[in-house]
Amino acid sequence: MSEQHQARKRFGQNFLSDPNIIRKIIDAIRPVEGERIVEIGPGLGAMTEPLMERLGHLHVVEIDRDLIARLKTTHPPERLTIHEGDALKFDFGSLAADGTPLRVVGNLPYNISTPILFHLADFAERVKDMTFMLQKEVVMRMVAEPGTEEYGRLSVMLQYRFNMGRLFDVPPGAFRPAPKVMSSIVRMVPRPVTECTAADYALLGKIVTAAFGQRRKTLRNTLRGWLDEADFAALALDPGLRGEKLSVAEFVRIADYLAAAGRGGAPA
Structure with a gap:
């Protein structure tokens, strides 16, 4: 059969x-x-x-x-x-x-x-x-x-x-x-x-999607609208890195930083 x-x-x-x-x-x-x-x-x-x-x-x-x-x-x-x-x-x-x-x-x-x-x-x-x-x-x-x-x-x-x-x-x-x-x-x-401590799981998803949306571009470009130079400094992150260099914990840290600042909506 x-x-x-x-x-x-x-x-x-x-x-x-x-x-x-x-x-x-x-x-x-x-x-x-x-x-x-x-x-x-x-x-x-x-x-x-x-x-x-x-x-x-x-x-x-x-x-x-x-x-x-x-x-x-x-x-x-x-x-x-x-x-x-x-x-x-x-x-x-x-x-x-x-x-x-x-x-x-x-x-x-x-x-x-x-x-x-x-x-x-x-x-x-x-x-x-x-x-x-x-x-x-x-x-x-x-x-x-x-x-x-x-x-x-x-x-x-x-x-x-x-x-x-x-x-x-x-x-x-x-x-x-x-x-x-x-x-x-x-x-x-x-x-x-x-x-699994992310303050806003949906926001984490948005950040990760943006970071890998254009793999060859740096975080300065892919997360533009989410983070500016002052934000990168506050997070102690190099904006010249690409998304593939960040650990899961670092992505969570970015999302939590934005959530705490009340910036979990669409990027500016």
């Missing part, structure tokens, strides 16, 4: 098929019976079935109606709860409403990887951890350190909220159809709320 389903480009479908890689991923997740885990995009069930074996019950979010029908015929509802719809719009917090910490896993569609990561960050307080397979290039940006070419908006905003680590790579041949890129497994563990 799995061979009859044609991967759909509009859903970014590439189905994991290598049993050794599947086993390695499940071992990395380490599911334990009784835990509440939700899988995004179960596809043909490569990870779904081994997860269910260890858990007893699994939640999945799937948008493809054909795959939903297939899942319904192969797994009883007492073992598998299917949430039909778009993961970008799904309220993941609803699965942890009773206080049970949620674990999120999945082979995320590469065409929506960045927006879905930002969407999931909104539910970090109710999540124990997240383990995803993504395009290696995206994972390298997620875990990048300041001063590197990969470091950017995605790095700062996710590292503000999560401790992250790249686990291992997955070659194109592990999928059907094979993608044209290498994939990687990444783990995201929410940082304690006490460490």
